[in-house]
Amino acid sequence: MTVPVTHDTTAPDPGQTPFHDLDAYLAIPRTGGLALSPDGRRLVTSVATLDPARTAYRTALWEVDPTGQEPARRLTRSSKGESAAVFTAGGDLLFTSARPDPDGAAEGDPRPALWLLPAGGGEARVIATAPGGVGGVLAARDADVVSLASSLMPGAADLEEDARLRKARKDLKVSAIWHTGYPVRHWDHDLGPDEPRRFAASLGALADEPARPLPVEEDGEGAAGAAPGRLLDLVQLTGPGRALVEHSAALSPDGATLVTTWNVADPGAATRETLVAIDTATGERRTLVDDPDAGVGSPAVSADGRWVAYLSTTITSPEQAPVVRLGLAPLDGGTDPEVLADDWDRWPSSVTWLPDGSGLVVTADEDGRGPVFLVTFGPGGPGAGEPVTVERVTADDATFTDVVVAPDGSALYAQRVSYLAPSEPVRVDLAAFRASGEPGSREPVAAQALRGPVPAPTLPGTLTEVETTTDDGVRVRAWLALPDVSRGSEPAPLLLWIHGGPLNSWNAWSWRWNPWLMVARGYAVLLPDPALSTGYGQEFVQRGWGAWGQAPYTDLMAITDAVVARDDIDETRTAAMGGSFGGYMANWVAGHTDRFRAIVTHASLWALDQFGPTTDHSFYWAREMTPEMALANSPHRFVGQIRTPMLVVHGDKDYRVPIGEGLRLWYELLTASGLPASDDGQTVHRFLYYPDENHWVLSPQNAKVWYQGVLAFLGEHVLGQAPELPTTLG
Template sequence: MSTPASVFSDLSHYVAVPRLSGLAMSPDGTRLVTTVATLNRKATGYTTALWEVDPTGERPAHRLTRSAKGEAGAAFTASGDLYFTSARPDPDDDEEEPRSALWLIPAHGGEARVVHNRTGGIAGVSTARDADVVLVTAGLLPGARTEEQHAALAKTRKEGGVDAILHAGYPVRFWDRDLGPELPHVFAVEPGGEKDADADADAQGEDEAPAPLPGTLDRTPPVRLRLLTGGLPAPLHEPHPVLSPDGSFLLLGVPVPQARAEQRSALVRIDVASGERHTLLDRDATEVDPGPVSPDGTRAVVVVDRVTSPTEPPHPRLHVVDTTTGETTPLAHDWDRWASPVAWTPDGSSVLVLADSDGRRPVFRIDVATGEVTQVTHDDAAWSDLVVDPDGRVAYGVRSSYLFPPEVVRLDLTSGEVTELQGPVARPQVPGRLEEVTTTAADGTPVRGWLALPEGEATGGHPLLLWIHGGPLGSWNAWTWRWNPWLMVAQGYAVLLPDPALSTGYGQDFIQRGWGAWGDAPYTDLMAVTDAVVARRDIDGSRTAAMGGSFGGYMANWVAGHTDRFRAIVTHASLWALEGFGPTTDAAFYWQREMTPEMSAVNSPHRFVEQIVTPMLVIHGDKDYRVPIGEGLRLWYELLSRSGLPAAEDGSTVHRFLYFPQENHWILAPQHAKVWYEVVSAFLAEHVLGEEPKVLPHVLGLTPPPEDAPA
C-alpha cells in the first residue's frame, strides 16, 4: 500500500505524512510495538503514539495509545507489561502541569496507568528480558540526596523565578539545550510508596498506596526510585544503561574527566540489587560504548574507539568483554567497517551488528569464536532497531532507503529474506527514480552516490542540485524527512547525494583521506562526482546549485569560495570561521582533537569570502549549539561587506538570510519546515531556473495576505 506521489508536490500534505520510528519486542516474540508521529491539530508540531504490529504479518497494525502529549520509549518486561513515558495528564492526579511520567499497559490489556510521577519527569525506561527489572533515567539536582529534597529544591527555584546555572565543569550545553542544574542519573524502579514531595499535603502518607476500589484488586502498586549512579567522578551526559538479560547488573559508559576540559569514557558494571559499582574497562586515550550482554550474562560486546587527534580519525572496533573480570578479546578487527552491535543470537554464538557499507546499512552476523563476518541483508536499505526472536530464526527491524521511509519488517536470519509487515504507515509513492552513480577521484579512489531523477525526459536535461551530507562521518543511505530529495524532484530537479571522503561505509582509508583536511579530498571528490553526473545527457550542466547542512553547509561555503560553476548556493547551519566555531561549539574538546590551529586556518572557508561570486542563501537557527548562531551571523555580514558579490550601495543584495529564532541545528517544527522548503525553492527557481522571483510565504510578513485570508 502506498500514498500518492502528490504528497511531494504539496508541503502541507508532506509535513502531515505520519513518521515511524523505533521498535520494541515482547520477550516471547509475540508482540512488536513501534512509535508513530502525526501532525498535531494546530499543525505546529508532532504527537507520538504507540502502535502494535503483528509479527506474523497477518493482522493490520493497531493503535495502543492516544493523547495530545504523546508517548515514547516503549519497553516490555519479562512478564509482558509494556512501559513507556508520557506527559499526558494522570486521570488520578490533580497536577496542573503534567510532566513526563512512567506509564504502564498491563500484559493482559486495559487502560494505561501511571506507575511513577516525579518532579523533573522521567527521561527514559529500560527493562530486562528475563526478569521484571525496570530502570529509568531522570534528572536529579546536585544538592539533593533524596527525591523529597530534589522536589523541594526544584520548587524553590520555580517559585523564586530562578533559572541560573552555576557550572564547575565542561560541557555546559548540548545540541539545543542548556545542561544542568539537574544531572542525569540511572534509577532502579522498585516497590515502595514514596510520594512526590510537592504533592498535596492533605493526601496520603509517603508510604501509603491509594486504596483500591471495593471488590477490586489494585494491580499497579506504588513504586519508588533508587539511585544507582550517585558519586560518579563526573556527571553523566546521556546515559544509556544496558541491562543483563536476568536484570542482575547493568553496563554503563561513564565520562572520565581529563585535564584542559577534556573527557573520554570508561565502562562500569553496576549491581542492580546492591548498587555496587566497579570499572570493567578504562584505558588511556580510548572511548568505550557498551553493547548487548550475552544470553548467559557472562560476556558483552562493546565498541572501543581511540581518542582522536589531528592525524588520527576515529577507528571504532568491536571487543567481547568478560562482564566479571573486564578481560577483552578483539572481535572481527580485520573487517574494515564501523559496526554497531545490536543483539546476540539466543545460543550466544554470534552477534548481529549494523554498519554503513557502500551507501547502505545492512545487517551482518559475526561469529564470536572465529570473527567471521557474514552479510545477512542485501537490499538497498539502511536498517535500525533490530530485535531477535527468542528462537533465533528471525529478527525484526526498521529499514528505510531513499525509495521509502522507515517501515517494520521481518528478516529470516538464515536465508536473508525480508518480509514487509502490515505497519501503521503507508509508503508514499516517490515522484521519480533512483540510480547509483560512481566515478573515480583524482587520486584513483572510487566515489559513489545516489541520484534521484524525475520520470521522463526534459528538454536540454534536468537542472541538478548537489546535496552534501552533514557529519562529516556519515552516509546518504537512509530516508530523511529534513532533507528529502523527492520534494525537489517533484519540481523537475535531479538531486545528487554523494558520499565524499570522510563518509562512512567505505573503509578506514576513505575517512583518513579527508581527516584534518576538509577542503581537500572531500571537495575534490564532490567536484569529481558532479563532473561525472553533469556529463550525462539527461542533466543540464548549465543549471546547477550546491546545498548542504552542518558539515555539508561548511562544504557549501567552501565550494562558494573555490568555484563559480554553480548558479546558487544554499548553506544551512554552516561552519564559516573555524577559529571561532571551535571554542564555542557544544563539544569544543572534540573539535580541538580534530584540527590543529594551523589546520583550522588552512581549511576555514571565511578566508575565501572575496572569491564568492555566487548568490547564497544562508539558513541558521538561534538554538543551534552544535554550530552556534555566531557562524551564521558572521557569514551573513561578510557576504554583504566583503564577498565578490557584495551588497549594492542602496543596501540591496542577491543573497538571503533565513533565520529561525526558536529552531536548533535542524528545522523541526512543521510550519517552519514548510517555510524552509518554500524559501529554498523560490531562491533556486530564481537563480538556477532563471524564473521571476516567486511570491514568498505570506507567514513571513513580506507580501500581502491572500484576498480570502481572515481579517
C-alpha cells in the same frame, strides 16, 4: 561513470504525490523504533503524526504482527503522545508519556512519567513519576526489575528535595547555572543545573502502588527488597555529577546489574566514556572498560549474563581519524576486554546478541547502505580468543535500524529505511540464513515487509546509483534522484546536496533533507558520499581527515562532473546545498568555484578559528585539527572569491555550530565577498534566521518555511523565476 542500480518509483499520476504539496508532505506519518515481547509474539513501534494545529508531532504506539499476517493496530492515544516502548519480563508494556494521570493531580507543566499497559488488556496506568520526568527505561528480560533515568538538582538528597529546589527556581524566576566543569551545552540544550541519575526498582512493587514522586532509597535495602513504590538512586550513592550525561545503558537479564557508560574527565577539559557495572541491589559500582585511547558506548549484555558487547571509538588526533570497533568484556571483570573483528574494514553502529550467545547481530554503513551483519564466534564461544566470522545478512539496498532478535533466534526484526521509502518494520529470516551454509559461505537474504501502520508514500521520480573515479584513482559513488521524465525530455536542473557529519553517509531517508520535494519540482538531486563518508573503509575516511577542503571537495566536484555529463541533466542550471559539515563544504565550494548558480548553506561552519572554542564540545575539535590545519581549511579566508548568490540559514539555539558562524558569514558576504551589498544595502544574498530553532529545524511550520525559502531562492537563481516567499514571513 556507471549506473549499476536503478529503482523506478514513478507515480502513476505525479501531481498526486504528497511531495508536490508541503502541507501534504508534513502530514505523512513517521514510523520509528521497535520493541519485541519476551515471547516473541508482540512487536511494537511508534508513529508520529501532525497534531490538529499542525505545529508539532505527537507519537502513539502501534502493535505490528511479527508474522506479517495481521494489520497493525493502535495501542495508545493522547494529546501528549507516548514513546520509549519496552516490554517487561511478564509481557506488560512500559512507555513514557506526559499525558495527564487520570488518578493524579493536575499539573501545569507535566513531565514524562512511566506508564504500564497490562499484557492481558485494560487501561494504562502511571507507575512512576519524578519532578524532572523519567526516561531511558530498561526492563530486565528474566526478572521483575526496571531501571529508568531522571535528573536531580545537584544539591538534592532525594526527589522530594529536588521538587522543592525546582519550585524555588521557578517561583523566583532563576535561570542561572553554576558550572564546575566542561561541557556546558550539548547539541541543542543547556546542561544543568540538574544532573542525570539512574534508578532501579522492583517492577511489581511499583505497579502495586499508586504513582508518586520517587523517594531515594537511603537504608541500603536495595531495589528488589525496597518498600512498595520506592526506587534506588544508583548515582546518588556516589554523589552528584555529570557522569551520565548522554549515557547509554543495558540491564542484565536477571536485573542484578546495570551496565552503563560513565563519563570521566581527561586533560584539556575533555571527557571520555568508560563502561561500568552497577549492582541494582546495593548501588556498588565497578569499572568494566576504561581505555585511555578510546571512548565506549552502546553496551549489550548476553542472554547468559556473562558478557558485555559494546562499541569502541578511538580518540582522534589531527593526524589520525577515529576507528570504530566491536568490543567484548566479561561482566564479572575476570579478564581484560578484547577487540572483535579488528580486520573488518567497517564501523559497527549497533550490536545485539543472539539468544544462544553464538554471535552478534551488528549494523554498519556499507556502500551507501546500512546492512545487518552477523558476527559468529568460533567453537569456543565468546571470550575464547578465537577469530570471528563477519557476514552480511541482508541483501536489501537499504539501511536497518532498531534491530531486535526473536527469543529463539529464528528471526530478527528491524526498521528498514532507504531513499525509496521511510522507516518500515520488516522481518529477516535469520534461521534460513544460518541454515544455508557454514559461516563465511552464506548469501544475504531479503527482508520481508510486515504490515506496518504507515504505507510508503508514492514518489515523484526515480532513484539511480552513480559513481566515478577521481584523479587519484578512488571510487566515489552517489544516489541520484531524478524527476519523472514523462513530463518532457528537457534536461533537469541539478542540485548537489552535501551531507553533514562529516562521518556520515547518504544511506537513509531524511525528513529534514528530503530530495523528493525538490524532484517533485523538476530538479535532479545528487546525494554523494565524498572522502570522510562512512561505509567505504578506514582509508576513505582517513584521506579527508584534517583536510576538509581537499579530497572531500575534489570528490564532490568529480562526481558532479560525471553527473552533469548525462543527457538528462542540464549542466547550465546547477546549485549546491549542505547543512552542518555540508554547510561548511557549501561555503568552501562558494569560495573555490563559480560553477553553481546558487548555494544554500545551513548551520554551517565559516571561520574555523572562531568555531573551535565556541562549539559545544571544543575538546573534540581540538583533536580534529591543529590551529594551522583549521586556518588552512577555513572557508572565511576565501570570502573575496565568492561570486555566487548564497542563502544562509541558521538557528539561534544551535550549540554545535553556534550562531556566530552564521552571523559572521552573513556580514562578510555583504562587506567582503565578490558579490557585496550595493551602496544602498541591496544584496543578492539572503539570510533565513530562526530565533528559536537549533541545529535542525524541528517545528513543522518552520520546516515548511525552510523548504519554501529554499525553493524560492533556487527558483530565482537556477530557474529564473520570480521568488515567491510565504506570507508567514510577512
